[in-house]
Amino acid sequence: ELKVEQNPLFLSMQEGKNYTIYCNYSTTSDRLYWYRQDPGKSLESLFVLLSNGAVKQEGRLMASLDTKARLSTLHITAAVHDLSATYFCAGSGGGADGLTFGKGTHLIIQP
Amino acid sequence: DAGVTQSPTHLIKTRGQQVTLRCSPKSGHDTVSWYQQALGQGPQFIFQYYEEEERQRGNFPDRFSGHQFPNYSSELNVNALLLGDSALYLCASTRSRVTEAFFGQGTRLTVV
Numbered sequence: 001e002l003k004v005e006q007n008p009l010f011l012s013m014q015e016g017k018n019y020t021i022y023c024n025y026s027t028t029s030d031r032l033y034w035y036r037q038d039p040g041k042s043l044e045s046l047f048v049l050l051s052n053g054a055v056k057q058e059g060r061l062m063a064s065l066d067t068k069a070r071l072s073t074l075h076i077t078a079a080v081h082d083l084s085a086t087y088f089c090a091g092s093g094g095g096a097d098g099l100t101f102g103k104g105t106h107l108i109i110q111p
Numbered sequence: 112d113a114g115v116t117q118s119p120t121h122l123i124k125t126r127g128q129q130v131t132l133r134c135s136p137k138s139g140h141d142t143v144s145w146y147q148q149a150l151g152q153g154p155q156f157i158f159q160y161y162e163e164e165e166r167q168r169g170n171f172p173d174r175f176s177g178h179q180f181p182n183y184s185s186e187l188n189v190n191a192l193l194l195g196d197s198a199l200y201l202c203a204s205t206r207s208r209v210t211e212a213f214f215g216q217g218t219r220l221t222v223v
Contacts, residue, residue, distance in 0.1 A: 033211065042201060043154070043214040088153055098144055098167050099203075099212060101153035 002027050004091050006102035014110050016078055021087055021105045023072040029091030032072045033099065034063050037086045046074075046087075079109045113138070115204050115215035123221045124192050132187040132218045136204030142166075143185040144212065145177060146201040154201055160185050161207070189220075197222045 003026040013019050023032070031050050035043040047056045049065035049072060056063050060083065062075045072089055086106045090099040116135045124130050136143050142161045146154035156169035160179035179185045183204075189196055199219050203212040 035214075042216045045211055045213065048211045090153075098156035098159055098169055099146075099154070100156065103153050 002029060002091050002100045004089060004100050004102040006087075006089055006105050008105060009103055010106045012108045012110065013076075013079055015080055018078065019076050021074040021076075021089075021107075023074070023089035023102055025070050025072075025089075025091045025100075027070075028067075029070075031092045032065050033090045033092075034072070034074050035088045035090065037088065037104070039086075043088065076107075081109050081111055083107065084109045115140075115202055115213050117200075117202050117215035117218050119218060120216065121219045121221075123223060126192055126194060126222055128192050129188065129190045130192060130220060132189075132200050132202075132220070133184065134187070134202030134204075134215060135184045136202075137213050140204035140206045140213070141183050142205045142207060143179060143183065144203045144205070145185070145187045146203065146214075147171070147196075148199040148201055148217075150198070157187070192222045194222050196220065 005024045007022050033048055034046040036046050037043050047063040052067040054065045060077045065072045086104045088101050088104045090101040115137050118133045144159040145157040147157055148154040157171050157175055158168040158177055159166050163179045174190045176188045199217045201217045202215045205212050
């Protein structure tokens with residue numbers, strides 16, 4: 001059974017700073033997702049990572065995947081207030097299509 | 112493209128009642144998955160429907176059942192509601208196993 005752990009679960013940071021959210025998973029996952037959720041809203045897809053060494057970037061966010069370490073990271077560069085949200089990583093376990101989510105990282109970016 | 116649409120957006124039910132939630136997948140998608148997200152938690156996989164059959168199921172009791180119609184839309188039914196069923200119910204659609212999952216806006220269910 002796939003288990004996904006994120007850390008930190010809560011992060012308060014100042015605008016302009018850099019930080020990384022970590023996502024560890026327990027067994028083989030054929031793909032790794034990052035989602036953003038604003039309060040009371042649904043999940044917005046940010047990245048899908050399919051292979052070892054995959055790196056994707058969109059604006060101030062960059063995601064990477066190391067399948068050997070079973071680790072994905074979401075790096076935030078020069079944070080701005082609009083990036084305040086909860087970020088989830090999710091894996092798709094071997095042969096299974098349902099996603100297993102981490103508990104989420106609640107990110108607050110202060111001016 | 113309307114994306115994934117869910118109805119209703121909010122619902123209040125009494126303990127013991129039954130509820131039906133509805134989902135229309137994104138155009139071109141044939142697979143629908145349902146998730147339950149309790150407040151402050153990550154979504155939890157309930158089940159997935161493909162070709163009108165339940166293909167996979169998470170760790171949820173039989174009170175949770177579903178259906179998929181020939182047009183790929185889907186329903187989630189919950190019987191004998193408990194207070195603990197209060198949550199945001201999210202529907203996600205994909206095209207078989209190829210594409211990433213797109214989520215609807217969710218149905219906020221409150222059981223009183």
